Amino acid sequence: MNPLDWLKRLGVTRTILAAFLLVLWIVSAVATELDLVLLFSDCLVRTGMNGILVLALVPAVRGGVGLNFGIPLGMVCGLLATVIFMNFDARGGLGLFGSIALGAALGAGAGWLYARLLEAVRGQEMMVGIYVGFGSVAGASILWLFFPVSNPELIWPLGGEGLRNTLVLDGYFKQWLDLKLAIPLGGTAFVPVGLLAFWLGLCGLVYLFFRTRVGMALSAAGANPRFAEASGIDVRSMRSLGVIISTAMGAVGIVVFSQSYGFVQLYKAPLLMAFPTVAALLIGGASVRVAKVSHVIIGTFLFQSVLTTSLPLVNALVGQAEGAQALTNLPEIARLIISNGIILYALTRKESA
């Protein structure tokens, strides 16, 4: 096999990002005094934190509606569930898993409506999904403003009613999963075993789901609707099922994201979160039509690690130099270039990137 075939097999985007990450790590080790163990620990946390959101995209791609840019709809459902449980002062595991369960249920309901909308706009799901994502975040913002909360830790202090911009999870379930079974690596560094296990467990469930009768029917409906029809598969309901699972998992994903972050971010926070999520999946090797669980695992780790590493690295390299302030924006710029560039690249090709 010639080198070009090898590159194709590894995946162009995957190879580039992996090489880039390697360079970042090498530079960090050689040219700076960054704590590499801590850096690695951060990479793992960020991966587990975002992983479920990325995984949530898979059922929608497999069902044939493309990349689910409407995933903020699911996030809003998860945030709503979290707010409800916090308002009733549910703390620890109860608060976390209660929020996950209620969020998934709300997400499934919202996903059902979203799926009906997508059926009406067949062929333009991704574009409509972007609007649904934006619209649901804006709609939720109005809800947050008037949400009848009684817990003073949640109330917007200046207005006296409605929710704050950012809710602090300290004392509720901050890092509940991250610290479960965590292996300390010295200092503040640790391996978030609970978080990673929860994420990889969900990955395993999704993987197994696509090996069941329904999962196969869903894949067939997405891969070739006309084949599916000729095999007696109800294509519409299978496609809808993919959207429902995706939205419900989006809700679960944001709850897990929030517990790891330690804050619940309301209002405009989820507005643009679909894009890095989609980018991570695409970096893993997925395309508009093909997405596997392995793409989720590889893509989330690569993308989040590059982002996690680049910020402290740039700070360490140029921190003392003149004009440093302008350069500290660099990682954010890199994030925008990578995520939007990858999305553009993926949309121009039909096969696996």
Next chain:
Amino acid sequence: MESPTLVLSGIHKSYYGNPVLRGVDLTVRPGEIHALVGENGAGKSTLMNILFGMPVIHETGGFEGTVELGGRAVRLNSPSDAMVEGIGMVHQEFMLLPGFTVAENVKLGREPTRANLFSRVLGPVGKGLRSLDRRKMQDDSRNALDRIGMSLDEMQPIAGMPVGHMQFVEIAREVDKENARLIVFDEPTAVLAESEAAELLATMKSLAAQGIALLFISHRLDEVMEIADGVTVLRDGEVVATLDMQEASVEQIAELMIGRPLPERELPARGAGETQQVALEVRGLEVDMPGEEVRGVDLDVYKGEILGIAGLAGQGKLGIANGLLGLHPVRGAVKLEGAPFVLGETLAALRQGVAFVSEDRRQVGLLLDESIELNIAGTAVHVLGRFLGKSGGPLAMINRAEVRRHAENMIQEFDIRCQGPTQPVRRLSGGNQQKVCLARAFTLDPSLLFVSEPTRGVDVGAKDRVLQQLVRVNREAGTTIVLTSSELAELRQVCDRIAVVFEGRIQGILAPDAPDVEFGLLFAGERSGVSS
């Protein structure tokens, strides 16, 4: 004597090494209506593409032979060359803009214009800004419509017009071209009602009387007999005959169209189980399959037989199987083994033991990027719950080992040439893909199997093997097979009876060894055959 309007001589054309035309000669004189007939795939469209200088011809390496117009050799490298030379075409599917008026459509692209302020100021750059001369557009269109004897209002928009009228607008557009000397009519009556068709034929005659040469492509031999002065019969890319109408008969043309040596028929004998029991009774079947509408089919399929369904493209032969399996809107009364059969429900049909191998292998028949084993087993998993673990229910896991074993058996049984059961079917050749489709259908254990176009896009060697497999399963498992195909020869090779479909109905049913002329007549909708 005046020189002929069109002389094609020695036209050879092949696509990717496949000869499509082999030395075609064709002559059309001024004022003559010359018919061009032949089966699908005989080369009519390719010949027309050459005549119009279509890009597809030049992109595939051009053609050999010469084209003469009015006694002068010409090179037609693009459709606009053909237009300059005065060749026009009335299309089967109308090329009209629905929101524009009749006059605007007639003059489209050739609008008479007048200078205005802007175009004068801008000089040559302003050419495109000249005003339309609406008065002249209307007058010209009126003239053209009068010439073909139509009272149609030239200011009426196309949208909402009956199809018959649209056809006349197309003709008016060709007639309006000042240098029009040859007009091609490509199956112009296919979409028309009978009275409209009669009107059209009369118009064609009057055009010919004005000295324009007409090339008339049609499957309806009675129309050919009625108005043509001469006829050229194409078969497999060759001219088999050019006849003067005075000496031709419908039977003769039909036989020339079909006539091929009868394929050898060496079939294994059947077991004792052969009966005249009806497996499937179809009454008044109507299917809205675009391009293959079925308009009232009555048909009995006998248990254990191989029934062929033949017919030209677009006549509805493909609609029958697609409709019965519920893949397109369908109406009618159908009984399976004497019990009522619910139409329009694919899953129910499959569960009752009716399986289908689609004519559209790549779009409908396969999941191209999935493995061979999944393609073979997938439908049975969904329909019958085969290959599932013990737990049952919708979330039962698929038993991969059992799927693998079954796929390996099928690969051997159907002689699927592959690297193994996990190879994606996209990488297989057409013939092997077809075998995967068959294996998938037989995994459903059908009592009645519809197979459409099983040898389309399949190389010659694999063709025979696919047909042999069908015969084998028919003889060994007693599976009743309904085989739909555009290739009459292969139907005659394996079928017990052959039904010919014309305009969405069964025109007749023949024995496979019936003479060519009878098949030809049924194909052309000439005569109802007798059931054998």
